[in-house]
Amino acid sequence: MSDGIETTWRPRSAWAGIASIVRHGRPGSEPGLTLTLREEFGLATLIAAKGRTDALRQVLEDLYGWSLPDFGAASLTDEQGLVWSGPDQWLALFGTRRAMAGLAQAVRGLAAVTDQSDARAIIRVSGRDARAFLAKGLAIDLHPRAFQPGQVAVTSLAHMGAQLWQRDATPTYDLAVARSSAGSVWSWLSHAADEFG
Known part of the structure; x- marks a missing residue:
C-alpha cells in the first residue's frame, strides 16, 4: 500500500473456502465432466x-x-x-x-x-457430459444446432445471473458468475455433477 500503510488484507480466490477439489459421482470410470476453477486471470x-x-x-x-x-x-x-x-x-x-x-x-x-478480476468467479466446464450437465440449470438451448464454439449467452444458472461462452466442440464452456454468488453456484454445480462422475 502507499504512504507506508500496512494491511493484513490479502487477495483471495473467489472459490477459496467454497470449492473442494475432489471427485464426485460415479466411481471407477472415466469422468464425464471436469470442472476447472479459473484463477489468476x-x-x-x-x-x-x-x-x-x-x-x-x-x-x-x-x-x-x-x-x-x-x-x-x-x-x-x-x-x-x-x-x-x-x-x-x-x-x-x-x-x-x-x-x-x-x-x-x-x-x-x-x-x-x-x-472485474475480483468481481467475477469463473469455472471451466468440459467433458462429454458438459452439455447435459449445464442444461440442467441453464435457461438456454445448448444443442450444437443452437449453441456452438464462439457463442456467448448472458443468462441464468439455477436462477442466478451467469454469462457462458463455448470455447470448443469437446464441448468446453467458461461460466462466469458474480463473486458474491460463487458459494451458491458451487453448491449447485457439485450436486448437479454427481450423476456424471
Whole structure:
C-alpha cells in the first residue's frame, strides 16, 4: 500500500473456502465432466463511448490483435480475447492480471474500463457430459444446432445471473458468475455433477 500503510488484507480466490477439489459421482470410470476453477486471470468490462466503437475496434486490433465480437459472440485466442456482454459492451479476458496493465490508458476516451478480476468467479466446464450437465440449470438451448464454439449467452444458472461462452466442440464452456454468488453456484454445480462422475 502507499504512504507506508500496512494491511493484513490479502487477495483471495473467489472459490477459496467454497470449492473442494475432489471427485464426485460415479466411481471407477472415466469422468464425464471436469470442472476447472479459473484463477489468476485478468478481466475487465469495456463499454464503448457513444460513437467511438470503430476507433475502439482499431485500438484493440493494433494493441492486442483482437476484433470486437458481434452480438452473442466471443473472439478468443487461448486465454485472451473479448466476450460480448451487451450492446457496445464486452468482457476483456487476459491470462493474467499483469497482462491487463495499460488497457484503461490505451482506450481512454474510447471506452469505460472497469476491472472485474475480483468481481467475477469463473469455472471451466468440459467433458462429454458438459452439455447435459449445464442444461440442467441453464435457461438456454445448448444443442450444437443452437449453441456452438464462439457463442456467448448472458443468462441464468439455477436462477442466478451467469454469462457462458463455448470455447470448443469437446464441448468446453467458461461460466462466469458474480463473486458474491460463487458459494451458491458451487453448491449447485457439485450436486448437479454427481450423476456424471
